[in-house]
Amino acid sequence: MVQSKKRPAPRKKPIAKKRPATTGKKSKGAIKEWIIALLIALVLITFIRVLLVDIVMVRDEQMQATFSSGKVIAISKISPGARFPITLFSWESPKDSVGNFTGYDFTLQLPPIRFWSNKIKSTDKGKIYAYNEPDDNPKIPIDKKKFVLGRAVAIPGDIVLLEQGQIIVNGVAVSYPLSAEYFYHLKAKGSSKAMLAKIEIEEASTGKDGIVQLYATKEQAKKIKAFESVKSIVHETVSSHHDFMHLLSKFKKGFRLPTKGDSISLEAGNFEIYAPLIIGGESIDAELRLDGLYIDGKIVSAYTFKNSYYFMLKDNVDNSIDSRSYGPVSESYLIGRVTGQ
Known part of the structure; x- marks a missing residue:
């Protein structure tokens, strides 16, 4: 009697291993790092602004x-x-x-x-x-x-x-910088707008009797006085x-x-x-x-x-x-x- 050969058992297909879902974890980790970096930066900025500059x-x-x-x-x-x-x-x-x-x-x-x-x-x-x-x-x-x-x-x-x-400190008069501005009354022939624009004075107002009121440095006042149309420019103290x-x-x-x-x-x-x-x-x-x-x-x-x-x-x-x-x-x-x- 001829014995029948046993058929080999079918091979099981290998079960594919699932790859761990790391994308979400990586993105969360990156966000966490950014938050920490931002907090450190804010602390440093606050430290510098409060203590140094x-x-x-x-x-x-x-x-x-x-x-x-x-x-x-x-x-x-x-x-x-x-x-x-x-x-x-x-x-x-x-x-x-x-x-x-x-x-x-x-x-x-x-x-x-x-x-x-x-x-x-x-x-x-x-x-x-x-x-x-x-x-x-x-x-x-x-x-x-x-x-x-x-x-x-x-x-x-x-x-x-x-x-x-005049303000005196320890017996010495206080000196102002060259950039200091003073209040002046200006009298001139005709309009003074173009003249003032030449020496970079943009704000001025005209009061009674055509007197122009303006703020200028001493150097600017000297330049104004040099114009032929100027009758007078006088420093007026305001206190x-x-x-x-x-x-x-x-x-x-x-x-x-x-x-x-x-x-x-x-x-x-x-x-x-x-x-x-x-x-x-x-x-x-x-x-x-x-x-x-x-x-x-x-x-x-x-x-x-x-x-x-x-x-x-x-x-x-x-x-x-x-x-x-x-x-x-x-x-x-x-x-x-x-x-x-």
Whole structure:
């Protein structure tokens, strides 16, 4: 009997192994890396801006002759020292009837302190610094107040005197840069528009009797005077908005800028000039009344300063709101020094 051969069992087809789906994981990993890189970059940028240097655009028109509006400048925090952020959270107040900003209803603030202190030295006088401009609105924290530029012409301990309209510091008259602008009255035959355009003066207004009012540097004024059509060009001092100068004029021997730790006596004849500094620069509840200065509702006869003070001037000599208006600026308001000077 012939035995039948066994048929070989059919070969099983190898089961194809599924490749792991790595595309999704890779994309998630890439996104995670980008997020980490972005966070690191943001931390570094914040670190640099807060502690070292900040890049800002000029908006202060009262420094127009030196820094045109829209110019980008760098602010070094090395001097007077990087200021720790003051306002951590804020909630704006409703605007007034014409839509103007009125302040903040709520703020979460830290006291104005610095990571380190690097005082402005006498060799730094005349240099341009960025600072928050003092105002009368207690609902606006220091670091939320207007950002402005000005020259530090006097530092703590200096004696500031007003003499015949001229500011004197330690016996020496303050000198303005060549770029400083002054207010002039111009009388000329016919229209002065084309003449002023030649020396790059675009803004001027004609008042009574055809007198042209304009702002110009001393060099520009000399060029105007050289035109045959010019009858006269006269510098006109404007001081109606310089409130602190009226107070300073009473101090015939000068006013000493306070240094941190200075103790002064507040008495009739001097409490009015110290009031703007204490109310605006000391971060306390202070109020000026007819009979004296009140702190926390009580009249005081003496005070010890917590901050040092600087006298800041802007380059539009006759039309600037600066220390001539609101008085010396507290060191807590200073932001940093403009580089490249």
